Amino acid sequence: MIQLFHVAKSYPGDAPVLDDITLRIEKGEFVWLTGPSGAGKSTLLKLLFCAETPTSGQILVGGRNIVRLAQGGIPYLRRNIGVVFQDFKLLANRTVLENVGYSLEVLGFSDAEIRERSRRRLEQVGLGHKASSLPQRLSGGEQQRVAIARALVNEPTILLADEPTGNLDPGLTDSILQLLFDANARGTTVVVATHDRSLLSRYHRRTIGLERGKVVVDA
C-alpha cells in the first residue's frame, strides 16, 4: 500500500529531517510511527499526502509514484487519504455535521447524500446527538472524534493520524484510539504518529521508530 525508497528530506542550512528512509506498509496494516519530537514523524506523514515533497527518493502509495505526481493530481490522491491532526483543524463557523460532510462536498455528493453519510459517520463515533453543535461547544475528545469522522466519511483506503491524542486527557485517549482500530478492522490502512510510548506498550502493533530522521526500529 505504502512504499518508501531511500527517501530524504532536508531544508537548506539544516540537518536532514529524514535520511534514507526505506520501508513498506502493507494494505490493512496498523502502524505506530514513533520517536521523540523532531524525529521526522510529521514530515514523513506530510510526504505521504503530498503536503511536502522529498528532497530525494521515491514514494509509492497504492502503486502510484507520488513524487512524480503532477500538481493537478494531488487532490485526487488526497481523496483516498484521511488525515487527522493533533489540533483537529475543524471549521469554527460550521456545525459538526457540516464539518464532517466537508470532504463529501468537495467530492461532489448531493446535499441529501452528504447529510445522510455524515450523520451515519457521526453516529459511529458516538456524536449523532451533537450534529448541529458548533465545534467550540465540544470537548477536545469530541472535537477529535469529529475530525476522525471527517477523515473517514468518504471511506479512504489510508488514514494518517498525527499525534491524534496529543491534546487530550489520558482518559479520552483510549476512546479515540478505538475509533482508529475500528477503521483498521474495516480494512483501512492506518498510520499513527505518536511520541507517547505508553500507547505502544498498551496496544501491540507494528512500530516504526524514527530518530534524527532515520529508522531505528521496525518491529
Place this chain on the structure above:
Amino acid sequence: MIVHVSLRLARRAFVNLWRAPLPSLVSVLTIGLSLFLGASFGLGLLTARALISSWGAQAAITLYLERGTTDDQARALAQDVQARVADASVVYVDRATALSRLRVDLGDLAGALDGLSQNPLPPSIEISPRTALAPADLRILSAQLAQLPGVHDVDYGREWLDKLEALGRASRSFGVGALAAVVAAALLVVANTIRLAVYARRDEIEIMKLVGATDGYVRAPFLLEGMLQGLIGAGLALTAVLSMQRWLLPRAEAAFAFAAGVLPPRIGPSQGALLLGIGAAVGLFGSWLAVGRFLRT
C-alpha cells in the same frame, strides 16, 4: 453533479459576501466609484471629441481668384468646383460684393474705404461643406482646388485646424491613460479586498485542499464573489450615471448651447452593458490575481 456543485459554489460565494459585509461593501463602492468616474470621464471625452468634430465641420474653404478674372470665368470656375464638391454650398463672391461686405463689417470705420481709388479685394469662391469633413480630407480638397486655373490662393483655416487636431489627439491619449489608471486602481482594490477575504478563510482553504479540493474548486467561490462585487459596483455606477443623465444634464444643456448640433453625452443600453461587463471583468480578474497568489504560496 456539475449542477449541484455549481449551485453549492454560487451559494458559498453569496454566503461569503454576506458574512463579510464590510470588506465586500468597500470593494463594491470602490468599483462603483471608479467606474462612475471612468464612465463620466469617458462621456465627457466623447462630448469633447464631438465638439471638436463639429468645429472642424464648420470649417469653410475660400478660393481667392486672380485679380483679372472676369465674372463669367469665375462663375464657370464655381460650377466646376460645385461639380467636384457636390455636398457643399458653393458661392461666388464678386469684387463689389466683397467690398460691400467689408463695409458692413467695418461699421463706423467704413468711411476709410472711401479714399480708395480702386477696389483692392479679389473675387472669391466660398465653399461650405454641408456634412462634417475630417481635417485631413479638408486639407486634401484644399490642395486640389488650389491647382485649378485662376485660383490665386486658398484659405481653409489651417492653423485653427492643426490646433483642433492636436487637441483631439491630446484628449484621446489623456483619456486612454486616465481610464487605464482608474480601471487599474479598481483592480488593485478588488485584488486586495479578495486577498484579505482569502487570508481570513485560510483555515478553510487549507482544509479544503486537505480533503482533496482542486485549485479550481477552491478558487471558484472567490472568483464568483469578485465577479458579484464587480457587477454590483458597476450597477451602482450605471445607476449614478443614468441618474446624472436624467436629472442633471437637462439643467446643464445651456452649457452646450455654444456647440450647436452637439448633443449632451448619453449612455445607451450597449454602453450600460459594457459598463456592467467591465465591472464583472475587473472583479473577476482582481479575484483571480488574489487567489492565484495565495494558492501558489
